[in-house]
Amino acid sequence: MFKPFTTxxxxxxxxxxxxxxxNFVRGKRQSNQSASTKKVVNQLSALSASRKQPKLLNLCNExxxxxxxxxxxxxxxxxxxxQRKHLQLKxxxxxxxxxxxxxxxxxxxxxxxxxxxxxxxxxxxxxRIPTDYPPTQPWVYNYSPKNKQ
Amino acid sequence: MxxxxxxxxxRAYATQSSxxxxxxxxxxxxxxxxxxxxxxxxxxxYYKYQNELxxxxxxxxxxxxxxxxxxxxxxxxxxxxxxxxSNNPDIEFPRGRPEIRHQRDRRFKQELRLPKTYKEEVEVxxxxxxxxxxxxxxxxxxxxxxxPNSRITKADEANDKxxxxxxxxxxxxxxxxxxxxxxxxxxxxxxxxxxxxxxxLAEEGLxxxxxxxxxxxxVSNTPCHLYNNEVENKKEYFIKSHILSGEFEPQDKSLQYxxxxxxxxxxxxxxxxxxxxxHLLNDV
Numbered sequence: 001m002f003k004p005f006t007t008x009x010x011x012x013x014x015x016x017x018x019x020x021x022x023n024f025v026r027g028k029r030q031s032n033q034s035a036s037t038k039k040v041v042n043q044l045s046a047l048s049a050s051r052k053q054p055k056l057l058n059l060c061n062e063x064x065x066x067x068x069x070x071x072x073x074x075x076x077x078x079x080x081x082x083q084r085k086h087l088q089l090k091x092x093x094x095x096x097x098x099x100x101x102x103x104x105x106x107x108x109x110x111x112x113x114x115x116x117x118x119x120x121x122x123x124x125x126x127x128r129i130p131t132d133y134p135p136t137q138p139w140v141y142n143y144s145p146k147n148k149q
Numbered sequence: 150m151x152x153x154x155x156x157x158x159x160r161a162y163a164t165q166s167s168x169x170x171x172x173x174x175x176x177x178x179x180x181x182x183x184x185x186x187x188x189x190x191x192x193x194x195y196y197k198y199q200n201e202l203x204x205x206x207x208x209x210x211x212x213x214x215x216x217x218x219x220x221x222x223x224x225x226x227x228x229x230x231x232x233x234x235s236n237n238p239d240i241e242f243p244r245g246r247p248e249i250r251h252q253r254d255r256r257f258k259q260e261l262r263l264p265k266t267y268k269e270e271v272e273v274x275x276x277x278x279x280x281x282x283x284x285x286x287x288x289x290x291x292x293x294x295x296x297p298n299s300r301i302t303k304a305d306e307a308n309d310k311x312x313x314x315x316x317x318x319x320x321x322x323x324x325x326x327x328x329x330x331x332x333x334x335x336x337x338x339x340x341x342x343x344x345x346x347x348x349x350l351a352e353e354g355l356x357x358x359x360x361x362x363x364x365x366x367x368v369s370n371t372p373c374h375l376y377n378n379e380v381e382n383k384k385e386y387f388i389k390s391h392i393l394s395g396e397f398e399p400q401d402k403s404l405q406y407x408x409x410x411x412x413x414x415x416x417x418x419x420x421x422x423x424x425x426x427x428h429l430l431n432d433v
Contacts, residue, residue, distance in 0.1 A: 046214035051250040054206055054258075074195050084432070091428035092373065099375035099386055106384060107172060113346035114371050124366045126393040130185045130318075133297035138183055138314045143364045143395035 168382070173338040174350040175376070175385040176323070177429060178365065180392050180408060183317040184300050186433045204258040209251045225264040266292035310407045313396065320431040321408040323397060324417060325358065332407070332417040334426075336385055347372055351388040359406075360398040366391045376425050387429065 033041070059067060103111045126140075188196070212230075216223035233254040236247045247254045267290075304312035315321070327333045337354030339345060345353070348370045355363065372386035399406055407417070411430040415423050 042214060046211040049208065052209040052211070053255070054208070055248060055255045057202075057206065070195065070198060073191075077191060088428055088432075095374040095428065096371060099372040102375050102384070103372065103386065106170075107344065109344055110172065110347060114348075116370065118370055124364075124391075124393055126364060127181070127366065127391065128183060130182045132185050133300060134184050134302070134317050136298060138298075138302060138317060140394035141396050143362055145361050145364075 170377070170382050170384045171338055173336050173378075173383050173385050174347040174354070174372075175334050175336045175387045176351040176355055177334060177373070177387050177389045177426075178323040178355065178392055179390070179431070180313055180321040182320055182433060185318065187318050201258070207259065209253045209255070210259060210261055211251075222264065229262040229264060265294075267294045269294075310409065310413075313392070313408060315408065316410055318433075319410045320433060321410060322414060322430065323392075324407050324409055324414065326405040331419065333419070333422070334387075336383075338383070346370065347386050348388050351390070358400060358404060360396075360400055363395040363397060364393045365395075366393055374426060374429055376422070387426070389429070 031038070100111065100114070103114060212223075212226060216226045232252045233249060234247055236249055245256065248256055253259050300317060302312075302314045302317060303309075304315040309315060313321070323335065324332045325335050327336070335354065335358060337350050339350060348367050352367070355365070368389040368391070370388075373389045374387035376385040376387070377383075378385055397406060397408075407413075409417060411427075411432060414430065415427075
Protein backbone atom coordinates (compact mmCIF):
# COMPACT_ATOMS: atom_id res chain seq x y z
CA MET A 1 0.00 0.00 0.00
CA PHE A 2 1.26 3.42 -0.86
CA LYS A 3 2.06 5.59 2.15
CA PRO A 4 2.67 9.23 1.48
CA PHE A 5 5.37 10.85 3.57
CA THR A 6 3.84 13.17 6.16
CA THR A 7 6.88 14.62 7.86
CA UNK A 8 8.32 17.71 6.21
CA UNK A 9 11.89 16.36 6.40
CA UNK A 10 11.17 13.19 4.49
CA UNK A 11 9.02 15.06 1.99
CA UNK A 12 11.99 17.27 1.34
CA UNK A 13 14.22 14.20 0.92
CA UNK A 14 11.69 12.45 -1.28
CA UNK A 15 11.75 15.32 -3.67
CA UNK A 16 15.55 14.98 -4.04
CA UNK A 17 17.00 12.52 -6.55
CA UNK A 18 19.20 10.57 -4.08
CA UNK A 19 16.31 8.94 -2.23
CA UNK A 20 14.56 7.92 -5.42
CA UNK A 21 17.71 6.18 -6.61
CA UNK A 22 18.04 4.37 -3.29
CA ASN A 23 14.54 2.92 -3.39
CA PHE A 24 14.70 2.07 -7.06
CA VAL A 25 14.38 -1.69 -7.61
CA ARG A 26 14.27 -3.50 -10.91
CA GLY A 27 14.92 -7.15 -11.71
CA LYS A 28 16.80 -8.77 -8.86
CA ARG A 29 15.16 -8.23 -5.48
CA GLN A 30 17.51 -6.92 -2.84
CA SER A 31 16.91 -7.98 0.72
CA ASN A 32 16.88 -5.27 3.35
CA GLN A 33 19.05 -7.35 5.74
CA SER A 34 22.33 -5.98 6.91
CA ALA A 35 25.59 -7.76 6.01
CA SER A 36 26.01 -9.22 9.49
CA THR A 37 22.48 -10.62 9.48
CA LYS A 38 23.11 -12.19 6.10
CA LYS A 39 26.22 -13.82 7.46
CA VAL A 40 24.35 -15.32 10.40
CA VAL A 41 21.57 -16.56 8.12
CA ASN A 42 24.15 -18.18 5.88
CA GLN A 43 25.83 -19.86 8.81
CA LEU A 44 22.54 -21.14 10.17
CA SER A 45 21.59 -22.46 6.76
CA ALA A 46 24.66 -24.71 6.87
CA LEU A 47 23.71 -26.04 10.30
CA SER A 48 19.97 -26.43 9.87
CA ALA A 49 18.35 -29.65 8.70
CA SER A 50 15.98 -28.01 6.24
CA ARG A 51 15.97 -29.88 2.92
CA LYS A 52 19.28 -31.50 3.77
CA GLN A 53 18.12 -34.74 5.37
CA PRO A 54 18.27 -37.92 3.29
CA LYS A 55 15.31 -40.15 2.73
CA LEU A 56 14.41 -42.41 5.64
CA LEU A 57 15.88 -45.90 5.36
CA ASN A 58 12.96 -48.23 4.83
CA LEU A 59 14.31 -51.74 4.86
CA CYS A 60 12.16 -54.58 3.64
CA ASN A 61 11.86 -57.62 5.89
CA GLU A 62 14.60 -59.49 4.10
CA UNK A 63 17.02 -56.59 4.37
CA UNK A 64 16.12 -56.10 8.00
CA UNK A 65 16.95 -59.74 8.73
CA UNK A 66 20.23 -59.34 6.85
CA UNK A 67 21.10 -56.26 8.89
CA UNK A 68 20.28 -57.98 12.16
CA UNK A 69 22.37 -60.99 11.18
CA UNK A 70 25.34 -58.76 10.42
CA UNK A 71 25.02 -56.93 13.74
CA UNK A 72 24.61 -60.22 15.64
CA UNK A 73 27.69 -61.67 13.97
CA UNK A 74 29.66 -58.57 14.92
CA UNK A 75 28.50 -58.75 18.54
CA UNK A 76 29.44 -62.41 18.67
CA UNK A 77 32.87 -61.64 17.24
CA UNK A 78 33.43 -58.85 19.76
CA UNK A 79 32.29 -61.05 22.63
CA UNK A 80 34.72 -63.79 21.62
CA UNK A 81 37.59 -61.30 21.45
CA UNK A 82 36.61 -59.95 24.86
CA GLN A 83 36.42 -63.43 26.37
CA ARG A 84 39.81 -64.37 24.99
CA LYS A 85 41.31 -61.19 26.43
CA HIS A 86 39.64 -61.76 29.79
CA LEU A 87 40.94 -65.32 29.94
CA GLN A 88 44.46 -64.18 29.11
CA LEU A 89 44.39 -61.49 31.79
CA LYS A 90 43.16 -64.05 34.30
CA UNK A 91 46.01 -66.40 33.39
CA UNK A 92 48.52 -63.56 33.65
CA UNK A 93 47.28 -62.60 37.09
CA UNK A 94 47.46 -66.21 38.20
CA UNK A 95 51.01 -66.55 36.94
CA UNK A 96 52.11 -63.37 38.75
CA UNK A 97 50.52 -64.71 41.92
CA UNK A 98 52.25 -68.08 41.55
CA UNK A 99 55.62 -66.48 40.83
CA UNK A 100 55.39 -64.25 43.89
CA UNK A 101 54.21 -67.06 46.17
CA UNK A 102 57.11 -69.16 44.99
CA UNK A 103 59.59 -66.31 45.38
CA UNK A 104 58.38 -65.79 48.95
CA UNK A 105 59.32 -69.39 49.74
CA UNK A 106 62.54 -69.49 47.72
CA UNK A 107 64.09 -66.16 48.61
CA UNK A 108 62.35 -63.78 51.04
CA UNK A 109 64.92 -61.09 50.35
CA UNK A 110 64.26 -61.10 46.62
CA UNK A 111 60.55 -61.16 47.37
CA UNK A 112 60.88 -57.97 49.38
CA UNK A 113 62.89 -56.33 46.61
CA UNK A 114 60.34 -57.36 44.01
CA UNK A 115 57.49 -56.10 46.16
CA UNK A 116 59.09 -52.78 47.08
CA UNK A 117 57.34 -49.51 46.28
CA UNK A 118 58.67 -48.13 42.98
CA UNK A 119 58.94 -44.46 43.80
CA UNK A 120 59.59 -41.88 41.12
CA UNK A 121 58.70 -44.28 38.35
CA UNK A 122 56.89 -42.56 35.50
CA UNK A 123 55.18 -43.81 32.41
CA UNK A 124 57.62 -43.21 29.52
CA UNK A 125 56.77 -40.33 27.21
CA UNK A 126 58.62 -42.04 24.37
CA UNK A 127 56.03 -44.78 24.21
CA ARG A 128 54.02 -44.40 21.02
CA ILE A 129 50.35 -44.88 20.36
CA PRO A 130 49.90 -47.02 17.24
CA THR A 131 48.85 -45.05 14.19
CA ASP A 132 47.32 -46.22 10.91
CA TYR A 133 50.50 -45.52 8.99
CA PRO A 134 54.08 -45.54 10.24
CA PRO A 135 56.21 -42.40 10.63
CA THR A 136 58.90 -41.71 8.02
CA GLN A 137 61.45 -43.11 10.43
CA PRO A 138 59.70 -46.11 11.99
CA TRP A 139 62.19 -46.63 14.80
CA VAL A 140 64.47 -44.29 16.75
CA TYR A 141 67.96 -45.80 16.84
CA ASN A 142 70.11 -42.97 18.10
CA TYR A 143 69.59 -43.32 21.80
CA SER A 144 72.32 -42.93 24.34
CA PRO A 145 71.84 -43.33 28.09
CA LYS A 146 71.69 -40.09 30.08
CA ASN A 147 74.49 -40.83 32.51
CA LYS A 148 76.85 -41.70 29.63
CA GLN A 149 76.52 -38.35 27.83
CA MET B 150 61.85 -63.14 65.44
CA UNK B 151 60.65 -66.68 64.99
CA UNK B 152 59.76 -66.12 61.36
CA UNK B 153 63.13 -64.51 60.63
CA UNK B 154 64.89 -67.54 62.15
CA UNK B 155 62.73 -69.87 60.09
CA UNK B 156 63.57 -67.98 56.94
CA UNK B 157 67.28 -68.02 57.64
CA UNK B 158 67.09 -71.77 58.24
CA UNK B 159 65.37 -72.39 54.96
CA ARG B 160 67.85 -70.15 53.16
CA ALA B 161 70.77 -71.89 54.78
CA TYR B 162 69.29 -75.18 53.64
CA ALA B 163 68.76 -73.89 50.13
CA THR B 164 72.33 -72.71 49.69
CA GLN B 165 73.85 -75.80 51.20
CA SER B 166 71.90 -78.32 49.18
CA SER B 167 73.32 -79.04 45.74
CA UNK B 168 69.90 -79.96 44.35
CA UNK B 169 68.25 -76.61 45.19
CA UNK B 170 67.30 -74.86 41.93
CA UNK B 171 69.23 -71.77 40.95
CA UNK B 172 67.34 -68.48 40.83
CA UNK B 173 67.50 -66.69 37.50
CA UNK B 174 65.77 -63.84 35.80
CA UNK B 175 64.36 -64.07 32.28
CA UNK B 176 63.75 -60.92 30.31
CA UNK B 177 60.60 -60.67 28.21
CA UNK B 178 61.57 -57.66 26.11
CA UNK B 179 58.90 -56.61 23.65
CA UNK B 180 58.64 -54.03 20.93
CA UNK B 181 55.08 -52.71 20.97
CA UNK B 182 53.21 -52.26 17.67
CA UNK B 183 54.01 -49.06 15.79
CA UNK B 184 50.92 -49.18 13.57
CA UNK B 185 47.39 -50.30 14.33
CA UNK B 186 46.51 -53.97 14.13
CA UNK B 187 45.68 -55.48 10.76
CA UNK B 188 41.96 -56.03 10.25
CA UNK B 189 40.74 -59.51 9.56
CA UNK B 190 38.37 -59.86 6.54
CA UNK B 191 35.24 -59.86 8.70
CA UNK B 192 36.23 -56.68 10.51
CA UNK B 193 37.06 -54.96 7.23
CA UNK B 194 33.69 -55.93 5.74
CA TYR B 195 31.77 -54.80 8.81
CA TYR B 196 33.52 -51.42 8.89
CA LYS B 197 32.79 -50.95 5.19
CA TYR B 198 29.11 -51.75 5.76
CA GLN B 199 28.85 -49.27 8.65
CA ASN B 200 30.65 -46.65 6.62
CA GLU B 201 28.22 -47.03 3.74
CA LEU B 202 25.24 -46.79 6.10
CA UNK B 203 26.72 -43.65 7.63
CA UNK B 204 27.21 -42.07 4.21
CA UNK B 205 23.68 -42.94 3.14
CA UNK B 206 22.27 -41.23 6.25
CA UNK B 207 24.44 -38.12 5.99
CA UNK B 208 22.93 -34.69 5.43
CA UNK B 209 23.47 -32.89 2.15
CA UNK B 210 26.74 -31.02 1.90
CA UNK B 211 26.03 -27.23 2.15
CA UNK B 212 28.14 -26.29 -0.80
CA UNK B 213 26.89 -22.66 -0.85
CA UNK B 214 28.54 -22.23 2.52
CA UNK B 215 31.97 -23.51 1.49
CA UNK B 216 32.00 -22.38 -2.14
CA UNK B 217 30.61 -18.90 -2.59
CA UNK B 218 28.46 -18.59 -5.70
CA UNK B 219 30.24 -16.97 -8.60
CA UNK B 220 33.78 -17.73 -7.51
CA UNK B 221 36.31 -19.79 -9.44
CA UNK B 222 36.53 -22.41 -6.71
CA UNK B 223 32.76 -22.88 -6.92
CA UNK B 224 33.09 -23.34 -10.66
CA UNK B 225 35.77 -26.00 -10.15
CA UNK B 226 33.57 -27.73 -7.60
CA UNK B 227 30.64 -27.74 -10.03
CA UNK B 228 32.82 -29.16 -12.79
CA UNK B 229 33.73 -32.11 -10.57
CA UNK B 230 30.27 -32.65 -9.08
CA UNK B 231 27.68 -32.91 -11.79
CA UNK B 232 24.05 -32.43 -10.86
CA UNK B 233 22.00 -35.63 -10.55
CA UNK B 234 19.32 -36.56 -13.08
CA SER B 235 16.49 -34.11 -12.56
CA ASN B 236 12.94 -35.15 -11.80
CA ASN B 237 11.47 -34.49 -15.22
CA PRO B 238 7.68 -35.07 -15.15
CA ASP B 239 7.73 -36.10 -18.81
CA ILE B 240 10.08 -38.99 -18.17
CA GLU B 241 9.14 -42.26 -16.58
CA PHE B 242 11.57 -43.61 -13.99
CA PRO B 243 11.12 -47.37 -13.59
CA ARG B 244 13.36 -47.48 -10.48
CA GLY B 245 11.61 -44.64 -8.64
CA ARG B 246 11.42 -40.91 -9.15
CA PRO B 247 14.47 -38.89 -8.10
CA GLU B 248 13.92 -36.59 -5.14
CA ILE B 249 16.21 -33.65 -5.71
CA ARG B 250 16.97 -31.29 -2.79
CA HIS B 251 19.91 -28.90 -3.06
CA GLN B 252 21.16 -30.75 -6.16
CA ARG B 253 21.24 -34.05 -4.33
CA ASP B 254 19.12 -37.10 -4.86
CA ARG B 255 18.08 -37.73 -1.30
CA ARG B 256 17.38 -41.41 -1.95
CA PHE B 257 21.09 -42.15 -2.20
CA LYS B 258 24.34 -41.25 -0.54
CA GLN B 259 26.01 -38.09 -1.78
CA GLU B 260 29.35 -38.63 -3.44
CA LEU B 261 31.51 -35.53 -3.22
CA ARG B 262 34.67 -34.85 -5.14
CA LEU B 263 36.74 -31.92 -4.00
CA PRO B 264 39.08 -29.97 -6.27
CA LYS B 265 42.68 -31.13 -5.87
CA THR B 266 45.16 -28.70 -4.39
CA TYR B 267 48.07 -30.40 -6.16
CA LYS B 268 48.95 -31.69 -9.58
CA GLU B 269 49.25 -35.37 -10.30
CA GLU B 270 52.70 -36.47 -11.39
CA VAL B 271 51.63 -36.99 -15.00
CA GLU B 272 50.17 -33.49 -15.15
CA VAL B 273 53.31 -32.01 -13.69
CA UNK B 274 55.39 -33.76 -16.33
CA UNK B 275 53.16 -32.57 -19.15
CA UNK B 276 53.09 -28.96 -17.99
CA UNK B 277 56.59 -28.88 -16.57
CA UNK B 278 57.40 -25.40 -17.80
CA UNK B 279 54.40 -23.55 -16.40
CA UNK B 280 54.96 -24.80 -12.85
CA UNK B 281 58.54 -23.56 -13.01
CA UNK B 282 59.94 -26.46 -11.02
CA UNK B 283 59.49 -29.76 -12.84
CA UNK B 284 59.25 -32.99 -10.91
CA UNK B 285 57.92 -33.41 -7.42
CA UNK B 286 56.68 -30.31 -5.60
CA UNK B 287 58.53 -28.96 -2.59
CA UNK B 288 58.18 -31.14 0.47
CA UNK B 289 57.03 -28.31 2.70
CA UNK B 290 54.30 -27.22 0.32
CA UNK B 291 51.03 -27.28 2.26
CA UNK B 292 49.08 -28.12 -0.90
CA UNK B 293 51.16 -31.21 -1.66
CA UNK B 294 49.56 -34.59 -2.04
CA UNK B 295 49.55 -36.54 1.20
CA UNK B 296 50.92 -40.01 0.62
CA PRO B 297 51.03 -42.18 3.76
CA ASN B 298 54.07 -44.38 4.36
CA SER B 299 53.73 -48.05 3.62
CA ARG B 300 52.83 -50.36 6.48
CA ILE B 301 55.22 -52.88 4.95
CA THR B 302 58.81 -51.82 5.49
CA LYS B 303 62.09 -52.76 3.82
CA ALA B 304 62.83 -55.14 6.67
CA ASP B 305 59.60 -57.01 5.87
CA GLU B 306 60.52 -57.28 2.22
CA ALA B 307 64.01 -58.54 3.06
CA ASN B 308 62.55 -60.74 5.83
CA ASP B 309 65.20 -59.41 8.19
CA LYS B 310 64.22 -60.95 11.50
CA UNK B 311 66.81 -59.03 13.49
CA UNK B 312 65.32 -55.67 12.55
CA UNK B 313 63.12 -53.68 14.89
CA UNK B 314 61.27 -52.29 11.88
CA UNK B 315 59.70 -55.55 10.81
CA UNK B 316 56.01 -56.36 11.30
CA UNK B 317 55.05 -52.91 12.51
CA UNK B 318 51.53 -54.00 13.35
CA UNK B 319 52.63 -56.76 15.72
CA UNK B 320 54.33 -57.06 19.09
CA UNK B 321 57.85 -58.46 18.73
CA UNK B 322 59.81 -60.32 21.36
CA UNK B 323 63.55 -60.66 21.72
CA UNK B 324 64.94 -64.19 21.61
CA UNK B 325 68.57 -65.25 21.61
CA UNK B 326 70.32 -68.51 20.85
CA UNK B 327 71.53 -69.85 24.19
CA UNK B 328 74.46 -72.11 25.06
CA UNK B 329 72.54 -75.27 24.12
CA UNK B 330 72.17 -73.86 20.61
CA UNK B 331 68.42 -73.41 21.14
CA UNK B 332 66.29 -70.31 20.80
CA UNK B 333 65.08 -68.95 24.13
CA UNK B 334 64.25 -65.72 25.90
CA UNK B 335 67.41 -64.16 27.41
CA UNK B 336 68.00 -65.67 30.83
CA UNK B 337 70.44 -64.40 33.47
CA UNK B 338 71.49 -66.42 36.52
CA UNK B 339 71.80 -64.97 40.03
CA UNK B 340 75.40 -64.58 41.19
CA UNK B 341 76.50 -66.58 44.21
CA UNK B 342 78.20 -63.84 46.23
CA UNK B 343 75.49 -61.19 46.27
CA UNK B 344 71.72 -61.36 45.94
CA UNK B 345 70.44 -58.93 43.31
CA UNK B 346 66.85 -57.83 42.64
CA UNK B 347 65.36 -59.68 39.68
CA UNK B 348 64.76 -56.57 37.56
CA UNK B 349 68.31 -55.31 38.22
CA LEU B 350 69.65 -58.68 37.22
CA ALA B 351 67.67 -58.58 34.00
CA GLU B 352 68.79 -55.03 33.23
CA GLU B 353 72.44 -55.77 33.87
CA GLY B 354 72.25 -58.90 31.76
CA LEU B 355 70.54 -57.08 28.90
CA UNK B 356 73.18 -54.33 28.85
CA UNK B 357 75.88 -56.98 28.98
CA UNK B 358 74.65 -58.89 25.93
CA UNK B 359 73.00 -56.08 23.97
CA UNK B 360 74.94 -52.92 24.72
CA UNK B 361 73.76 -49.89 26.65
CA UNK B 362 72.08 -48.10 23.76
CA UNK B 363 68.69 -49.48 24.68
CA UNK B 364 65.95 -47.31 26.07
CA UNK B 365 63.48 -49.60 27.75
CA UNK B 366 60.61 -49.38 30.19
CA UNK B 367 60.38 -51.97 32.92
CA VAL B 368 56.70 -52.64 33.52
CA SER B 369 57.17 -53.82 37.08
CA ASN B 370 59.81 -55.12 39.45
CA THR B 371 57.44 -57.97 40.19
CA PRO B 372 58.08 -61.12 38.17
CA CYS B 373 55.16 -61.96 35.92
CA HIS B 374 55.80 -65.65 35.56
CA LEU B 375 57.77 -68.54 36.96
CA TYR B 376 59.17 -71.29 34.77
CA ASN B 377 60.72 -74.27 36.47
CA ASN B 378 63.56 -75.31 34.23
CA GLU B 379 64.09 -78.88 35.39
CA VAL B 380 66.75 -79.68 32.79
CA GLU B 381 69.15 -77.02 34.05
CA ASN B 382 67.74 -77.06 37.59
CA LYS B 383 66.79 -73.40 37.40
CA LYS B 384 63.92 -71.25 38.54
CA GLU B 385 63.28 -68.63 35.87
CA TYR B 386 61.41 -65.54 36.99
CA PHE B 387 60.09 -63.44 34.11
CA ILE B 388 60.50 -59.66 34.01
CA LYS B 389 58.41 -57.80 31.47
CA SER B 390 59.85 -54.77 29.63
CA HIS B 391 59.16 -52.71 26.53
CA ILE B 392 61.90 -51.39 24.29
CA LEU B 393 61.19 -47.72 23.44
CA SER B 394 64.16 -46.67 21.33
CA GLY B 395 67.73 -47.66 20.67
CA GLU B 396 68.86 -50.98 19.35
CA PHE B 397 69.92 -54.37 20.54
CA GLU B 398 73.57 -54.65 19.43
CA PRO B 399 75.07 -58.00 20.37
CA GLN B 400 78.33 -57.39 22.22
CA ASP B 401 79.51 -60.86 21.43
CA LYS B 402 79.68 -61.24 17.64
CA SER B 403 78.71 -64.91 17.80
CA LEU B 404 75.48 -64.13 19.66
CA GLN B 405 72.44 -64.66 17.46
CA TYR B 406 69.23 -62.85 18.22
CA UNK B 407 65.81 -62.39 16.61
CA UNK B 408 62.78 -60.19 17.04
CA UNK B 409 59.79 -62.51 16.63
CA UNK B 410 56.02 -62.39 16.85
CA UNK B 411 53.97 -64.79 18.91
CA UNK B 412 53.38 -67.19 16.01
CA UNK B 413 57.05 -67.23 15.07
CA UNK B 414 58.00 -67.85 18.69
CA UNK B 415 55.91 -71.00 18.54
CA UNK B 416 58.10 -72.32 15.73
CA UNK B 417 61.39 -71.30 17.34
CA UNK B 418 60.95 -72.09 21.01
CA UNK B 419 60.83 -75.45 22.73
CA UNK B 420 57.22 -76.73 22.69
CA UNK B 421 56.77 -77.10 26.45
CA UNK B 422 58.49 -73.80 27.10
CA UNK B 423 56.21 -72.01 24.62
CA UNK B 424 53.09 -73.59 26.11
CA UNK B 425 54.15 -72.41 29.52
CA UNK B 426 54.63 -68.78 28.51
CA UNK B 427 52.04 -68.43 25.70
CA HIS B 428 49.64 -66.45 27.88
CA LEU B 429 52.29 -63.76 28.49
CA LEU B 430 52.55 -62.96 24.79
CA ASN B 431 50.34 -60.54 22.96
CA ASP B 432 48.12 -61.81 20.13
CA VAL B 433 48.34 -58.49 18.33
